[in-house]
Amino acid sequence: xxxxxxxxxxxxxxxxxxxxxxxxxxxxxxxxxxxxxxxxxxxxxxxxxxxxxxxxxxxxxxxxxxxxxxxxxxxxxxxxxxxxxxxxxxxxxxxxxxxxxxxxxxxxxxxxxxxxxxxxxxxxxxxxxxxxxxxxxxxxxxxxxxxxxxxxxxxxxxxxxxxxxxxxxxxxxxxxxxxxxxxxxxxxxxxxxxxxxxxxxxxxxxxxxxxxxxxxxxxxxxxxxxxxxxxxxxxxxxxxxxxxxxxxxxxxxxxxxxxxxxxxxxxxxxxxxxxxxxxxxxxxxxxxxxxxxxxxxxxxxxxxxxxxxxxxxxxxxxxxxxxxxxxxxxxxxxxxxxxxxxxxxxxxxxxxxxxxxxxxxxxxxxxxxxxxxxxxxxx
Amino acid sequence: xxxxxxxxxxxxxxxxxxxxxxxxxxxxxxxxxxxxxxxxxxxxxxxxxxxxxxxxxxxxxxxxxxxxxxxxxxxxxxxxxxxxxxxxxxxxxxxxxxxxxxxxxxxxxxxxxxxxxxxxxxxxxxxxxxxxxxxxxxxx
Numbered sequence: 001x002x003x004x005x006x007x008x009x010x011x012x013x014x015x016x017x018x019x020x021x022x023x024x025x026x027x028x029x030x031x032x033x034x035x036x037x038x039x040x041x042x043x044x045x046x047x048x049x050x051x052x053x054x055x056x057x058x059x060x061x062x063x064x065x066x067x068x069x070x071x072x073x074x075x076x077x078x079x080x081x082x083x084x085x086x087x088x089x090x091x092x093x094x095x096x097x098x099x100x101x102x103x104x105x106x107x108x109x110x111x112x113x114x115x116x117x118x119x120x121x122x123x124x125x126x127x128x129x130x131x132x133x134x135x136x137x138x139x140x141x142x143x144x145x146x147x148x149x150x151x152x153x154x155x156x157x158x159x160x161x162x163x164x165x166x167x168x169x170x171x172x173x174x175x176x177x178x179x180x181x182x183x184x185x186x187x188x189x190x191x192x193x194x195x196x197x198x199x200x201x202x203x204x205x206x207x208x209x210x211x212x213x214x215x216x217x218x219x220x221x222x223x224x225x226x227x228x229x230x231x232x233x234x235x236x237x238x239x240x241x242x243x244x245x246x247x248x249x250x251x252x253x254x255x256x257x258x259x260x261x262x263x264x265x266x267x268x269x270x271x272x273x274x275x276x277x278x279x280x281x282x283x284x285x286x287x288x289x290x291x292x293x294x295x296x297x298x299x300x301x302x303x304x305x306x307x308x309x310x311x312x313x314x315x316x317x318x319x320x321x322x323x324x325x326x327x328x329x330x331x332x333x334x335x336x337x338x339x340x341x342x343x344x345x346x347x348x349x350x351x352x353x354x355x356x357x358x359x360x361x362x363x364x365x366x367x368x369x370x371x372x373x374x375x376x377x378x379x
Numbered sequence: 380x381x382x383x384x385x386x387x388x389x390x391x392x393x394x395x396x397x398x399x400x401x402x403x404x405x406x407x408x409x410x411x412x413x414x415x416x417x418x419x420x421x422x423x424x425x426x427x428x429x430x431x432x433x434x435x436x437x438x439x440x441x442x443x444x445x446x447x448x449x450x451x452x453x454x455x456x457x458x459x460x461x462x463x464x465x466x467x468x469x470x471x472x473x474x475x476x477x478x479x480x481x482x483x484x485x486x487x488x489x490x491x492x493x494x495x496x497x498x499x500x501x502x503x504x505x506x507x508x509x510x511x512x513x514x515x516x517x518x519x
Contacts, residue, residue: 039468041464041465041468042464043462065468065469273491311490311491313489314486315489
C-alpha cells in the first residue's frame with residue numbers, strides 16, 4: 001500500500017513538471033555550426049546573417065583579435081583582413097566597431113572610435129569613407145551611432161540606420177535623436193526618434209537603459225523598443241510616430257526609476273556604484289529583431305540578477321524572448337538560461353531564431369553552434 | 380572648539396582605517412579560499428577582464444615583457460574570465476603557463492567589496508594583505 005502511495009505521489013510530481021514545460025512557445029528545430037579558426041572566439045561584438053541575391057545566407061562577424069571580418073558561405077570560415085592604417089586603413093577593430101553587408105561584395109564598417117563609416121569590398125579595399133562626427137570636437141555632436149550583435153545596424157535602400165549613444169551623460173536628452181540615418185551614397189546624416197514619454201521624468205541608470213533597439217517591419221516602417229518601456233513603437237522612415245502597442249514581459253516588473261531627478265548627477269558627484277548596481281539588477285527590454293520574412297518579431301528581455309547577486313559579481317543575466325507577429329499579436333514568451341545560451345548572440349535567420357550555445361563552446365572552442373528556435377505552431 | 384575639531388579628525392581617521400580593514404579582510408578571506416601558497420610572495424596583481432581597457436592592456440603588456448623578473452615574488456590573478464581561448468589570445472600562453480599566474484575561475488574578485496575596473500595590486504606580508512592600491516608600473 002505504501003509503495004502504491006509513493007508511486008502515486010511520484011506520478012503527480014512528474015505531471016506537475018510536465019505542465020511547466022508545456023508553457024514553452026519556442027522549440028529547438030535545428031542547429032547551425034560554424035568552425036572557428038585559431039584566432040576566433042565567442043568574444044563577438046558584431047555579427048549578422050545576410051541573405052545574398054542567390055538566396056544564400058552568409059553568417060559573418062568581426063574578429064577584434066586579428067582585425068578581420070570572418071564570413072561563412074558554408075560551415076568553414078573565410079577571412080578578410082583589414083589594414084588598420086594607410087590608404088585602406090580602417091583602424092583597429094574594437095568592441096565598438098560594427099559591420100553590415102549591403103550586398104554580396106559590399107560591407108559597411110562603422111568605426112565609432114574614429115567617427116567614420118567605411119564602405120569596403122570583399123578584398124578589404126576601402127571604396128568610400130564618410131565622416132560621422134569629429135572626435136576632437138566633442139562639443140560639436142550630441143550623440144554618435146554604434147552597433148552591436150543585439151542592436152545591429154540595418155539598411156534600407158541607400159540608408160543605413162544605426163542606434164545612438166549620447167555623448168554627455170546626466171543630461172536632458174528630450175530633443176536628441178536616438179537613431180541616426182546615414183545615406184551612404186550622398187553622405188548625408190540625420191538624427192530621428194527621440195526618447196519616449198516615460199523618459200521625460202526621472203533618471204533611469206546607465207547609458208544602456210537609454211539605448212534604442214529597432215528593426216524593419218513588413219510595411220517598411222521601423223519598430224522601436226526602449227529598455228524601460230513596455231510599449232513597442234512604430235515609426236515611418238522619416239521618424240514620424242505611427243502607432244504603438246504594449247508588449248510586456250512577465251519578467252519586467254513596474255520598474256522604479258533610480259532617481260526622481262531626470263538629470264541626476266549633473267550637479268553633484270553621482271554614486272556610480274549604486275547606479276551600476278541598480279542598472280544591472282533591474283530587468284529591461286534589451287533588443288528587438290525581426291525574422292527575415294518580417295512575419296515574426298522577437299523582443300529580447302534581459303532578466304537581471306538580484307542586487308545581492310550583482311554585489312557578489314554574478315552580473316550576467318538570463319534572458320527571455322517575446323514573440324509577436326506582423327499584426328502585433330503576442331505569441332508568447334520563453335526564458336533562456338545564460339549558463340547554456342550566450343545572452344549577446346541572439347539573431348534572426350531564415351531558419352528561425354538563432355541563439356549561440358555557450359555550453360557547447362565551453363566544451364569545444366573551435367566551433368560556434370547556434371540552436372535554431374521556431375514557434376511550436378510552426379513546426 | 381579646537382578639541383572638537385581634533386576629535387572629528389580622529390573620528391574620520393578611525394572610520395577610514397576601519398573601512399580599509401573591511402576591504403583588507405575581504406581580500407584575505409578570498410585569498411584564503413583560493414588557498415594559494417603565498418610564503419615568498421610580496422605582491423599580488425589582480426587583472427579584470429573588463430573595465431578600463433587601456434589600464435588592463437598596460438598591466439598585461441608590462442607582465443608579458445617583465446614577468447621573469449617578478450615570477451618568484453609576484454602572483455598574477457586574472458578575474459572575470461569568460462573565455463579561456465580569448466584570454467590565451469590576449470595574454471599569451473607563455474604568461475598563463477607561469478607557475479604564479481592563476482585564473483579566478485569562481486570570480487571571487489568580482490565581489491563588489493573588492494572589485495575594480497582597474498588592475499589592482501595587493502602588498503603581501505606574511506601571506507596576508509597589508510596594503511592595496513591600483514596597479515602602477517612604477518610600483519614594480
